[in-house]
Amino acid sequence: MTQPARFTHREIIITMSGLVIAMLLAMLDNMIVAPALPTIVGELHGLNRLGWVTTGYVLASTVATPIWGKLGDLLGRRITFLSSIAVFLVGSALCGMSQNMGELIAFRALQGLGAGGLMVGVMAVLADIIPPRERGKYQGVTMAVMPVALIGGPLVGGFITDNLDWRWAFYVNLPLGVVALAVCWFVLAKLPRGAGKVTIDWLGAALLSVWITALVLITTWGGTEYAWASPQILGLATVTVAGLAAFIVVERRAAEPIMPLSVFANRNFVLAGALSLIVGFAMFGGITLLPQFQQYVQGASATNSGLLLMPMMLAAMAVSLVGGQLITRTGHYRALLIVGTVLMTGGLALFATMDVGTSRFMTGLFMVVLGVGMGCLMQTTMLIAQNSSPINAIGAATGAATFVRNMGGSLGVSLLSTLYINRLLDTFTENAGVAASRATGSGSAAAMTPAMLRALPEPIRHAFQLGVSDGIQAAFILGAIVAAVGIVVALFIEHVPLRGFADAPKAEIPTGQAPANAH
Incomplete structure (x- = not known):
């Protein structure tokens, strides 16, 4: 796929209708599940594996993303996009039928495999039909789907948890997914076909899966399941380093690498990628943990915890829309990166001050700060990555950035x-x-739901709430430290004019060689 598709404004709007539905499908899932997590892990006795319900999904999506991106370049966007929706729906149905934490985590990973194709597919289709100079206003609309999902998802998930059964937090994806399949089948029909040469770098994909999984296991098990100096953690570290080294060697030699290393020759691409990593770190971590604090400490129901996330989501949505328009009109984006990283760091630092006495109003103000920062960064980092890549490698570059x-x-x-x-x-x-051991029994914390907590004696309930507050503070202190690194990264990103289709590079960048517009 060496030439971009040329679509009229009307055709772009029609195509975007399908993309918006698909993006909403992918983004709603995590948001619907978030308020249900306290109940899910309580009923399935899995607090000690809380993170894996989300990590399994995100990790699988992470590994699958560059594969879907490359498949889109080779086979065409339409077939790969529809396939990813189908995989996502199968995973959703199986999640709803899970009987234990092991099954739930495994099926969430299957969901994640499909979700990786949804996200990269939307961004790559936009890159196919709209030049970077004009893409900001359209990406602003698609990125605004994220806050809409972040608002609607927790509300739907909370209502389901309070009034139905948590399993419907997964089943609710099915009707929306059928609509997404039907709409995308028709609106994506005009997209160009792929190159036709289907050569998949399966060895690269396998090595990618190995080293990233080993790295996540280190961060999950280190200092908890195993000591940092234990043979298990040291072994995983060895696997991570060896797997990464082997992956780089394979990608340099592969005829169709799953993640072309040439895209990393561009300085702005690398810096935008580093900033994307930091944004993902803060965003996913925050969304996973905030409902815990709201339900256990502030006494919110699952539904209300969704409502209480609205200040962050509305702020992110508004800033994403305005930022996209500003980028399109001015062609400048660097200021948004700096402002966004400063506000994201400040918002996480404010969350680190929360305790059992923090009011919902104050939490809402903290969310506005974080939401504005996220809105400045969500689409801008992807736009820089795509603008730094040749047009015939947009799918692979989008996959790498995602x-x-x-x-x-x-x-x-x-x-x-x-x-x-x-x-x-x-x-x-x-x-x-x-006292807690006698009142609640062994393993009580791992099986604690908000409803169970409300039934406990006040001293024990207060002790658990103190634990949640301390845990939240520790987590967000680390989040703020990581986000502060993003400020430094943003300062080093240089402004490169956003190109139109006439300016698009026509060939891949040779490995190790920066493009002409790199600084």
Whole structure:
């Protein structure tokens, strides 16, 4: 696929209708599940594996993203996009039928495999039909779907948890998915076909899966299941390093690499990728943990915890839309990166100050700060990555950029959840002691639901809430430190004019050689 498709404005709008539905499908899932997680892990006795419900999904999506991107370049966007929707729907149905945490985590991973194709597919289709100079206003609309999902998802998930059964948090994807399949079948029919040469870098895909999985296992198990210096963690570290090294060697030699290393020759692409990783780290970690604080400490129902996320989501949606318009009109984006990273860091730092006395109003103000920062960054980092890549490698470049962001999400969820759980259990034991053990029994924390907590005696309930608060503080302190690194990264990104189709590079960048517009 060496030439971009030329679509009229009307055709772009029609095509975007299908893309918006598909993106909504992918983004709604995590948001619907988030308010149900306290109940899910309680009923399935799995607090110690809380992070894996999200990490399994994000990790699988991370590994699958560059594969879907490359398949889109080779086979065409339409067939790969529809296939990813189908995989996602099968995973959703199986998640709803899960009987234990092991099954749920495995089926969430299957969902994630499909979701990886949805996200990269939307971005790659946009890159096919709209030049970077005009893409900001359209990406602003698609990125605005994220806050809409982040608002509607928790509300739907909370309502389902409070009034139906948590399993419907997964089944609800099915009717929307059928609509997405039907709409995309027709609106994507005019997209150009792929190159026709189907050569998949399966060895590269396997090595990618190995080293990223080993890395996430280190962040999940280190200091908890196993000591940092234990043979298990050191062995995983060896697998990570060896797997990464082998992956680089294979990608340099592969005829059709799953992740062309040439895209990383561009300085802005690398910096935008680093920033995407940091955004993913903060965003996924925060969304996973905030409902815990709202339901356990602030006493919100699952439905209300969804409503309480609205300040962050509305702020992100508004800024994403306005930012997209500004980029299209001015062609400048660097200021958004700097402002966004500063506000994201500030929002996470504010969350780190929350305790059992923090009001919902104050939490809402903190969310606005974080939401504005996210809105500045969500679409801008992807736009820079795509603008730094040749047009015939847009799918692979979009997949690589999305992979990096999702890798940040995987690491964020695993690290922040592990830190949160460890601190929660330590503080709970320290404050409740023997009384808690007698009142709630062994393993009580892992099986604690918000409803169960409300039925406990006040001293034990307060001890558990102190544990949640301490865990939240520790997790968001780490999140703020990581986000602060993003400020430095943003300062090093240089402004490169956004190109039109006439300016698009026509060939891949040779490995190790930066494009002419790199600085």
